Amino acid sequence: MVFNRAISLLILIYSVASLGGIARADRSQSLTLAQALALTLQKSPELDGVSWDICAAEARILQARLRPNPELMLESEDITGTGSYKRGDQMQNTLQLTQLVELGGKRQARVRISQSERQLADWDYQIKRIEVLKQTTVAFIDVLTAQSRVDLAEEIVGLAQKVASITQKQVEVGKISDIEVTRSSVAAAGARVDLEQAKQDLLVARGYLAAQWGAVVPDFTSVTGDLERIRPHPELETLRARLGRNPQLARWTTERERRRAVLASAQAEGRPDVRLGAGPRLIGKGDDVTLVATISVPLPLFNRNQGRIAETQANLSKVANEQRAAETRAYAQLNEQYQTLVRASEQLRILERDVLPGANTAVTRILEGYNVGRYSQLDVLEARRTLNDARAQRLRILAGYQKASADIDALTASPIDLPCLNTNSKPGRHSQPTHN
Numbered sequence: 001m002v003f004n005r006a007i008s009l010l011i012l013i014y015s016v017a018s019l020g021g022i023a024r025a026d027r028s029q030s031l032t033l034a035q036a037l038a039l040t041l042q043k044s045p046e047l048d049g050v051s052w053d054i055c056a057a058e059a060r061i062l063q064a065r066l067r068p069n070p071e072l073m074l075e076s077e078d079i080t081g082t083g084s085y086k087r088g089d090q091m092q093n094t095l096q097l098t099q100l101v102e103l104g105g106k107r108q109a110r111v112r113i114s115q116s117e118r119q120l121a122d123w124d125y126q127i128k129r130i131e132v133l134k135q136t137t138v139a140f141i142d143v144l145t146a147q148s149r150v151d152l153a154e155e156i157v158g159l160a161q162k163v164a165s166i167t168q169k170q171v172e173v174g175k176i177s178d179i180e181v182t183r184s185s186v187a188a189a190g191a192r193v194d195l196e197q198a199k200q201d202l203l204v205a206r207g208y209l210a211a212q213w214g215a216v217v218p219d220f221t222s223v224t225g226d227l228e229r230i231r232p233h234p235e236l237e238t239l240r241a242r243l244g245r246n247p248q249l250a251r252w253t254t255e256r257e258r259r260r261a262v263l264a265s266a267q268a269e270g271r272p273d274v275r276l277g278a279g280p281r282l283i284g285k286g287d288d289v290t291l292v293a294t295i296s297v298p299l300p301l302f303n304r305n306q307g308r309i310a311e312t313q314a315n316l317s318k319v320a321n322e323q324r325a326a327e328t329r330a331y332a333q334l335n336e337q338y339q340t341l342v343r344a345s346e347q348l349r350i351l352e353r354d355v356l357p358g359a360n361t362a363v364t365r366i367l368e369g370y371n372v373g374r375y376s377q378l379d380v381l382e383a384r385r386t387l388n389d390a391r392a393q394r395l396r397i398l399a400g401y402q403k404a405s406a407d408i409d410a411l412t413a414s415p416i417d418l419p420c421l422n423t424n425s426k427p428g429r430h431s432q433p434t435h436n
Contacts, residue, residue: 031220033140036209040136041129043213050128057118064110068100073277089284094292096279104271109264116258123251130247132212134410138403139209143223145399146202152395153195156388159363160188163380166371180377187381227398230345233408236338242412243330252323259319263312270305272298334411337404344401351394359387 041047075094164184171181210218233239243249277294366383369375 030222030224032224033137036136036140037133039213040132044132045214046128046132050125054121054125057121061111061114061118064114067107068102070097070099072097092281092283094279094281096277096292098275098277101274101276103273104268106268109261109268112261113258113265116254116261119254120251120258123247123254126247130410130413134406136212137406139212140223141399141402142205143209144225144227145395146205147222148227148395149198150202152391153198157191157195159384160191164188167377170373183377227402230401233341239334239338239408239412240331243334245413246330246411249327249330252326256319259316263316266305266308266312270309272300330411334408337407340404341401344397347397348394351390355390359390363387
């Protein structure tokens, strides 16, 4: 089985975690993506469940290698009757040991099936490992995004309170109507509502992230990462060439071998087995002893397992179509996520070049003009709304970009390292108390 760089990286993370590299005291302050991934590898309930499937597959190999048990049979004839049989003088007791001898390679075929299923269990574990690590990465991105949204909401509340203060001063000197105070107060209250919603969303995101390693209550206060890191990706054709490393596609070679083994087993079942038996026969009161031997072979006149053989042949024939379908789905998913990266990159370029600088300048100038009575509060609210919408849109695009990158990493089985593992990045200003 081919182990790619992703698995090597994750095993390294797991080894560091096992050696105590992730201390509880550190996690109680802030969590990095490397720590989150290592915790997932150590404690994920989903991974634990799949690991038992490997144990079950190994047990099936053991069972497949076992031969049929011999049978011991005691047969008594002429126990009583009439005439010379009345006293049991003609009684015959036969003690016979019989053994079923499997022919046609039945046992070998069973072992081949079980061994293929064991390899498939390995592939399924690799698939599940990449899946849960991707889920952890996406959950980490959600927490990082939620922290940024709280930061943004806090800035909006501060700006709304600043506008309310300016409005109150202008009303006091008679420059504007009292209704403007009400309008600014409503805007500030709405901003506080949005802040509370952002905080609740952050709590939900933290809980979902902690659930990836089976924690009921998050044992970290915040996460540390760089949501704005935009790393270059190879061309689409290069990524397509890497899809073969994906366990979901690589497993089809093993699946084809399993179906060939199932076909061989069905063909072997169509060949009759031989049952051999031998043992002593005691005649009368045991004065005479003879040896009895038996052999029985079923005649394959009607049932030669034709239906089962035809079924397994059909299942083997369709494996190529199923593999092509899986590859097509993977190509489509890769193309979708790659186009998401391209679209997000262009949207970020437009926002950062054309939208955000102008929106920031407009808010600054309108606030300065509003302070001296040049602009109305409606102008302030509209400028703020435009800037806030642009910044929120940028957050959504960044989160989408990072999630698409994580999907591509999972599809190509590349190391999952998003967002940036820069431990120098500062966590958000909205850490929650640690629950023990």
